[in-house]
Structure formats: C-alpha cells, structure tokens
Amino acid sequence: MISNHSRYMHTTVFYLVVIMMKFSVRALSTATGYAARVFAKDAALSASHALPVVSGDTTSALASYMVLERCDVNGHLQVAWHDVASKNTERPFSIDFVDSKVARRGDAAGVGSELVVKAVGGVKKAASSPLVFDLTAGLGRDAFVMASAGFHVCMFERNAVLHALLEDALERLGRVQPALALRLQLCRWSGSDGDNNDSYANAISAFGGTPPDVCYLDPMYQKGSVGKRYLRACSCCLPLLYLTYIHLLMSTHPHKHTHTRTHTRTPLNSFRAAVKKETQVLHRLLGESEGDDEDNSRRLLEAALAMAVHRVAIKRPSDAPPLAGAVPHEVLTKTSHRCDLFFPPRPVLWG
Numbered sequence: 605m606i607s608n609h610s611r612y613m614h615t616t617v618f619y620l621v622v623i624m625m626k627f628s629v630r631a632l633s634t635a636t637g638y639a640a641r642v643f644a645k646d647a648a649l650s651a652s653h654a655l656p657v658v659s660g661d662t663t664s665a666l667a668s669y670m671v672l673e674r675c676d677v678n679g680h681l682q683v684a685w686h687d688v689a690s691k692n693t694e695r696p697f698s699i700d701f702v703d704s705k706v707a708r709r710g711d712a713a714g715v716g717s718e719l720v721v722k723a724v725g726g727v728k729k730a731a732s733s734p735l736v737f738d739l740t741a742g743l744g745r746d747a748f749v750m751a752s753a754g755f756h757v758c759m760f761e762r763n764a765v766l767h768a769l770l771e772d773a774l775e776r777l778g779r780v781q782p783a784l785a786l787r788l789q790l791c792r793w794s795g796s797d798g799d800n801n802d803s804y805a806n807a808i809s810a811f812g813g814t815p816p817d818v819c820y821l822d823p824m825y826q827k828g829s830v831g832k833r834y835l836r837a838c839s840c841c842l843p844l845l846y847l848t849y850i851h852l853l854m855s856t857h858p859h860k861h862t863h864t865r866t867h868t869r870t871p872l873n874s875f876r877a878a879v880k881k882e883t884q885v886l887h888r889l890l891g892e893s894e895g896d897d898e899d900n901s902r903r904l905l906e907a908a909l910a911m912a913v914h915r916v917a918i919k920r921p922s923d924a925p926p927l928a929g930a931v932p933h934e935v936l937t938k939t940s941h942r943c944d945l946f947f948p949p950r951p952v953l954w955g
C-alpha cells in the first residue's frame with residue numbers, strides 16, 4: 605500500500621516533471637534555433653521573393669521547414685509550417701488587416717487607449733497626421749494600430765518573408781480601406797543585414813527630405829542568455845529520469861486517476877490562441893532572440909535618436925531592461941509591457 609504522504613509526493617513530482625518537460629521541449633527547440641528553412645511553393649514566388657523552390661531533394665534532410673505560398677481559397681500570401689517528424693499540418697499563417705484581431709484593435713472607439721498610440725503622442729497629436737517610422741515592423745500590428753489612430757506610418761522590416769507578408773496584407777487593405785492604406789506604407793528594404801541607414805535615407809527623401817516626427821521600435825526580446833538556454837536544453841534528460849522513476853513506482857503500485865475536463869472556447873481563449881500563434885510565427889521565422897543583441901539594439905536606437913524630430917518610443921516587455929541600457933526620459937506602463945520614451949535634447953548614449 606502506498607501511504608497518503610507518498611501519494612502526494614508522487615503527484616507533486618509528476619506535476620514537476622510535466623512542467624520541466626514543457627521547459628525542456630521549449631529549450632531544445634530554442635537550442636536548435638528553430639532552424640526552419642523557408643522555401644517558395646512555385647517558380648513565380650521563388651523569383652519574386654528570392655527563395656529556393658521547395659522540393660523533396662532539398663527538404664528531405666530537414667526536420668522542419670516553411671513554405672511561402674498563395675492560399676488556394678482566398679489568394680492570401682501565407683507561410684505553411686512543415687514539421688516532418690509530427691507530420692504537422694498547422695493552419696498556414698498570413699497577415700490580415702481587414703478581418704482579424706488586429707483589424708478590430710484599430711476600431712475608432714478603442715484605439716486611443718492603446719499604449720502604442722499613447723507612446724507615439726496620443727490621438728490628439730494624430731489629428732495632424734505626424735510621420736512615424738516603425739523601424740521593426742514585424743507583423744505590422746503596432747503600425748496598423750498607429751495608422752488607424754491617424755498617424756502616417758512607414759514600416760521597415762528586414763526579414764524578407766515578413767516583408768512579403770506585409771506587402772500582401774497592405775495590398776488587400778488598399779482594396780477595402782484605401783484612405784487607411786495610404787497612411788500605412790512599407791518601405792523598400794535596402795539595408796544589409798546589420799545596417800539599414802540607406803532604407804531610412806531613401807524613405808526620408810521620398811517624403812521630400814522630411815525626417816520622421818517619431819521613431820518607434822519593438823525589437824525581439826529573449827529573456828535569459830544563450831548560455832542559460834543551452835543549460836535548459838541539457839536539463840531535458842532530468843525529466844526523463846524522473847519519468848522512469850515514476851513509471852517504476854506506478855507499475856508496482858497501480859493507482860488510477862480519472863480526470864474529466866471540459867474545454868470551452870471563450871473569446872479570451874481565442875484571443876490568447878491568436879497571440880500565441882503570432883509569437884510562434886515570429887520565433888519560427890526569426891529565431892527567438894533574433895535582433896535581441898547589443899549591436900542591433902545600439903544601431904536601432906542610434907538611428908532612431910538621430911532621425912526622430914519629436915520622440916523615440918520603444919516597446920519592451922515589463923521585465924526587460926531598457927534597450928541598449930539607455931535610461932528613458934519617461935516610461936508608460938501596461939501589465940505585460942511598457943514603452944520607454946526619449947525626447948529631445950537627445951541623450952548622450954555612448955561617449
């Protein structure tokens with residue numbers, strides 16, 4: 605007979621194992637860098653986006669890869685994720701500014717309360733359509749919200765696949781809401797991997813030499829160092845040992861638990877699922893910490909401070925240190941994230 609005390613112990617250990625397994629699987633995928641390669645579905649997409657065409661020869665050695673394709677049903681440009689081991693058939697991902705969660709965030713009634721809108725000056729300032737350069741557009745969600753509030757937003761995105769998805773989403777938005785689409789532009793990417801100053805200069809000259817009123821940044825942020833991530837990856841053998849231990853115990857003292865759970869799909873659940881999906885897409889395309897390095901952070905901040913006439917706004921998770929260690933003039937906070945603000949005179953950052 606297993607005593608009550610040891611039963612509790614085993615249950616606790618079991619839950620600990622489950623939690624550790626979760627972390628370990630995440631750590632492993634991070635340690636391998638989510639090394640998904642991106643391919644084009646056909647020759648036309650391959651030519652327009654400079655991606656290799658997908659074929660069995662090239663993908664046979666890959667554990668996972670992504671394919672840029674046009675949806676047969678609605679014609680959206682989308683990325684499909686292929687996980688060879690699990691024969692995963694997840695729903696492909698596309699950016700949509702017309703009928704989506706982000707489109708609803710742009711609704712006139714609520715847009716003024718968005719932190720990002722407050723950070724770039726608030727709805728009152730938006731009335732004069734100030735120019736915002738979003739230097740890290742990503743999935744274009746923040747840029748779309750700013751444009752919906754009335755700002756004129758220029759998006760810069762260095763990842764070619766995200767750039768292509770943004771371009772496609774903007775084209776569709778233009779057909780439905782041309783006035784809004786005019787306030788949301790995607791700048792041609794001409795920078796090298798690190799330096800994007802040419803793209804900024806081209807955009808400024810396209811605006812007749814007018815620099816942006818505001819620069820907005822939201823670079824990737826990965827909690828913890830690379831070293832820590834590898835350590836977590838190595839810890840994956842620990843849960844396996846625990847599992848074997850529990851299995852041995854349970855097989856000598858069979859003890860069955862039956863749990864009945866009902867999952868209800870609430871609006872909050874769908875919202876969370878959508879956010880999770882977006883974060884996953886960014887991580888798969890970019891790696892969890894892409895852009896979260898000292899060099900990139902410094903370059904972005906320096907470029908933003910050099911260009912912005914009125915302010916620089918930087919979105920950070922609540923627990924993240926200030927970008928490149930620069931102390932902001934003002935901070936706006938929300939539960940999960942904050943915006944660090946810099947105003948002229950520009951802070952002297954590095955000697």
Ligand SMILES: C[S@@+](CC[C@H](N)C(=O)[O-])C[C@H]1O[C@@H](n2cnc3c(N)ncnc32)[C@H](O)[C@@H]1O
Pocket residue numbers: 739740741742743744745746747760761762763766798800822823824825886890894895900904
């Ligand atoms: C966290 S995402 C931004 C999410 C975005 N704010 C949104 O609302 O969807 C960060 C993005 O910045 C991009 N990025 C990072 N460093 C960059 C740089 N130096 N120039 C241009 N884009 C950069 C990454 O490719 C990534 O897509």
